[in-house]
Amino acid sequence: xxxxxxxxxxxxxxxxxxxxxxxxxxxxxxxxxxxxxxxxxxxxxxxxxxxxxxxxxxxxxxxxxxxxxxxxxxxxxxxxxxxxxxxxxxxxxxxxxxxxxxxxxxxxxxxxxxxxxxxxxxxxxxxxxxxxxxxxxxxxxxxxxxxxxxxxxxxxxxxxxxxxxxxxxxxxxxxxxxxxxxxxxxxxxxxxxxxxxxxxxxxxxxxxxxxxxxxxxxxxxxxxxxxxxxxxxxxxxxxxxxxxxxxxxxxxxxxxxxxxxxxxxxxxxxxxxxxxxxxxxxxxxxxxxxxxxxxxxxxxxxxxxxxxxxxxxxxxx
Amino acid sequence: xxxxxxxxxxxxxxxxxxxxxxxxxxxxxxxxxxxxxxxxxxxxxxxxxxxxxxxxxxxxxxxxxxxxxxxxxxxxxxxxxxxxxxxxxxxxxxxxxxxxxxxxxxxxxxxxxxxxxxxxxxxxxxxxxxxxxxxxxxxxxxxxxxxxxxxxxxxxxxxxxxxxxxxxxxxxxxxxxxxxxxxxxxxxxxxxxxxxxxxxxxxxxxxxxxxxxxxxxxxxxxxxxxxxxxxxxxxxxxxxxxxxxxxxxxxxxxxxxxxxxx
Numbered sequence: 001x002x003x004x005x006x007x008x009x010x011x012x013x014x015x016x017x018x019x020x021x022x023x024x025x026x027x028x029x030x031x032x033x034x035x036x037x038x039x040x041x042x043x044x045x046x047x048x049x050x051x052x053x054x055x056x057x058x059x060x061x062x063x064x065x066x067x068x069x070x071x072x073x074x075x076x077x078x079x080x081x082x083x084x085x086x087x088x089x090x091x092x093x094x095x096x097x098x099x100x101x102x103x104x105x106x107x108x109x110x111x112x113x114x115x116x117x118x119x120x121x122x123x124x125x126x127x128x129x130x131x132x133x134x135x136x137x138x139x140x141x142x143x144x145x146x147x148x149x150x151x152x153x154x155x156x157x158x159x160x161x162x163x164x165x166x167x168x169x170x171x172x173x174x175x176x177x178x179x180x181x182x183x184x185x186x187x188x189x190x191x192x193x194x195x196x197x198x199x200x201x202x203x204x205x206x207x208x209x210x211x212x213x214x215x216x217x218x219x220x221x222x223x224x225x226x227x228x229x230x231x232x233x234x235x236x237x238x239x240x241x242x243x244x245x246x247x248x249x250x251x252x253x254x255x256x257x258x259x260x261x262x263x264x265x266x267x268x269x270x271x272x273x274x275x276x277x278x279x280x281x282x283x284x285x286x287x288x289x290x291x292x293x294x295x296x297x298x299x300x301x302x303x304x305x306x307x308x309x310x311x312x313x314x315x316x317x
Numbered sequence: 318x319x320x321x322x323x324x325x326x327x328x329x330x331x332x333x334x335x336x337x338x339x340x341x342x343x344x345x346x347x348x349x350x351x352x353x354x355x356x357x358x359x360x361x362x363x364x365x366x367x368x369x370x371x372x373x374x375x376x377x378x379x380x381x382x383x384x385x386x387x388x389x390x391x392x393x394x395x396x397x398x399x400x401x402x403x404x405x406x407x408x409x410x411x412x413x414x415x416x417x418x419x420x421x422x423x424x425x426x427x428x429x430x431x432x433x434x435x436x437x438x439x440x441x442x443x444x445x446x447x448x449x450x451x452x453x454x455x456x457x458x459x460x461x462x463x464x465x466x467x468x469x470x471x472x473x474x475x476x477x478x479x480x481x482x483x484x485x486x487x488x489x490x491x492x493x494x495x496x497x498x499x500x501x502x503x504x505x506x507x508x509x510x511x512x513x514x515x516x517x518x519x520x521x522x523x524x525x526x527x528x529x530x531x532x533x534x535x536x537x538x539x540x541x542x543x544x545x546x547x548x549x550x551x552x553x554x555x556x557x558x559x560x561x562x563x564x565x566x567x568x569x570x571x572x573x574x575x576x577x578x579x
């Protein structure tokens with residue numbers, strides 16, 4: 001449904017896109033993952049006809065983005081990081097205006113706006129100006145506007161950035177609902193958890209090109225298998241804990257000093273947990289928490305690029 | 318439906334949006350209501366007695382009759398350039414990106430803006446006309462002359478709206494344009510026949526004043542409202558407005574496209 005080949009775009013000396021390839025199958029969600037400045041927003045702007053690429057080729061719903069931008073616009077809905085709404089119009093007026101500009105018939109515009117307001121829990125606020133809306137309400141209305149013409153393809157640029165956990169969960173529900181109803185979704189995010197939760201496929205982009213792709217599980221496998229992770233009570237024992245764990249782990253242990261956490265890759269579960277507890281106890285290390293953990297996408301990104309997606313302190317959150 | 322009909326419908330949609338803005342923030346109308354009233358009153362009472370605008374049948378000609386054309390044209394000129402401030406304002410918000418991603422006529426965003434501002438200018442002219450009459454303005458151009466005068470000033474305002482669009486698409490912030498607007502439009506109105514006859518200006522200034530567009534439009538409006546020299550001075554004013562439109566309509570559209578496709 002969405003296809004991009006070799007997209008290039010530079011702004012002065014900055015190469016926002018450096019040969020980006022994307023491919024999204026109908027009815028699936030592609031998560032485009034990358035840190036700030038990786039080129040995510042530029043990619044969305046090119047695919048939604050807002051920015052012309054310097055080179056490359058893209059089609060959306062089978063239509064050439066560069067040659068027939070206005071036909072593409074009739075097939076897509078866009079919702080972004082900065083809710084594109086009119087602050088002085090009410091929620092209902094915003095939806096109706098966008099619907100009419102999508103050239104939806106007048107009776108359908110009214111019905112559809114009411115439906116979306118209901119579905120996105122905005123009925124009570126429908127006749128208030130958007131100025132008075134909370135961040136979460138704006139995002140929901142923004143997504144509603146994108147859906148006014150029931151387009152087959154939706155682009156979401158960091159749909160939950162800046163939202164509180166409650167707002168984020170409610171956006172996730174709505175996005176998951178879209179894919180269930182057969183809509184193709186391309187979603188950018190810098191939250192690994194978000195891509196993990198929602199996306200069928202994930203591409204990791206950095207410096208304007210794709211550096212990895214696959215399902216969340218594929219990507220996790222790329223980094224390595226499961227790890228045994230412990231959190232200990234007293235920081236001075238970290239070295240001791242490391243020595244004990246490295247004795248039966250695969251490769252070197254990772255130590256997170258501030259959180260008093262040590263982890264090591266393990267080949268299998270067999271007897272590992274009991275043995276670890278016994279040996280740590282014998283060595284006098286007090287353990288607060290112990291368990292197996294599969295790598296998070298944060299670690300995937302770290303291993304792919306050599307740096308984290310967000311502040312190191314937040315990575316393990 | 319044809320492209321033209323869609324363009325009309327989309328433009329109307331944009332006009333409706335702008336009118337809702339005005340309804341919800343009426344202070345957006347201050348520049349076309351309060352300021353012109355203030356100008357009519359200030360100029361007629363403060364300068365009225367001091368400025369001699371020649372004589373009419375042995376009697377000193379009325380300054381308010383002379384002045385009104387100047388105030389009209391100054392107000393529609395400001396309202397026209399102010400289009401750019403409103404557009405620059407819009408460009409700072411996310412809504413333009415939404416419009417750009419919709420299958421609508423892209424120029425409708427701009428025509429909607431300029432048509433709304435033409436309505437604002439019309440309101441301003443109506444208010445000034447009434448206030449002017451209250452303080453002694455006696456237009457003698459007859460129905461045809463007066464309507465022609467209004468048409469000429471609104472055409473000029475509409476043309477300057479497109480100059481405003483071009484400027485609005487160029488500047489980074491609306492505040493910047495507001496500064497430029499005062500620095501350009503004020504001198505242009507004062508160095509023209511808007512408030513005083515050009516005869517008393519120094520020679521070099523007079524040459525400029527008598528040939529710049531503002532003077533042509535002011536003279537046409539003045540002649541038409543006062544019923545003197547009917548239809549003699551109209552042509553250059555209309556030519557100026559049409560020339561502005563011909564140059565700045567495509568330029569404004571192009572600059573807007575360039576600004577929003579980055």
